[in-house]
Amino acid sequence: CRVPGSSGINAEYGVTPDPVRASLNYWSADFSAASNIIFSNGRLDPWHAGGVLTDVNPTVKAIMINDGAHHLDLRGSHPEDPKSVIIARKQEVALIKQWLAEGRAKKNRFDF
Numbered sequence: 001c002r003v004p005g006s007s008g009i010n011a012e013y014g015v016t017p018d019p020v021r022a023s024l025n026y027w028s029a030d031f032s033a034a035s036n037i038i039f040s041n042g043r044l045d046p047w048h049a050g051g052v053l054t055d056v057n058p059t060v061k062a063i064m065i066n067d068g069a070h071h072l073d074l075r076g077s078h079p080e081d082p083k084s085v086i087i088a089r090k091q092e093v094a095l096i097k098q099w100l101a102e103g104r105a106k107k108n109r110f111d112f
Helices: 007-013 019-026 046-050 083-108
Strands: 037-042 060-065
Touching: 037 083, 060 083
Parallel strands: 037 060
Antiparallel strands: none
């Protein structure tokens, strides 16, 4: 796989970037066995194009933040936060609270 602009990397380090191998080794689009994950993406962040942009299943959720940039929803709140960031934070908190409650209920349930 040829990566644009990789000739300098190859010349200097003797390697050619391989995005397919990187995705196989470090991440994947297959989240079939995953649960309780939130992928938040800021539309102003150019990296969002490589993110998970749609819900994978009921517990692997994607939240798109129209006025957000890189990790803005994970930072402390600020009076000038865009409304979309405030809404995303509320969604994230609600999902985490739901998952914690479900986990506690399973822990306290006796299955015989």
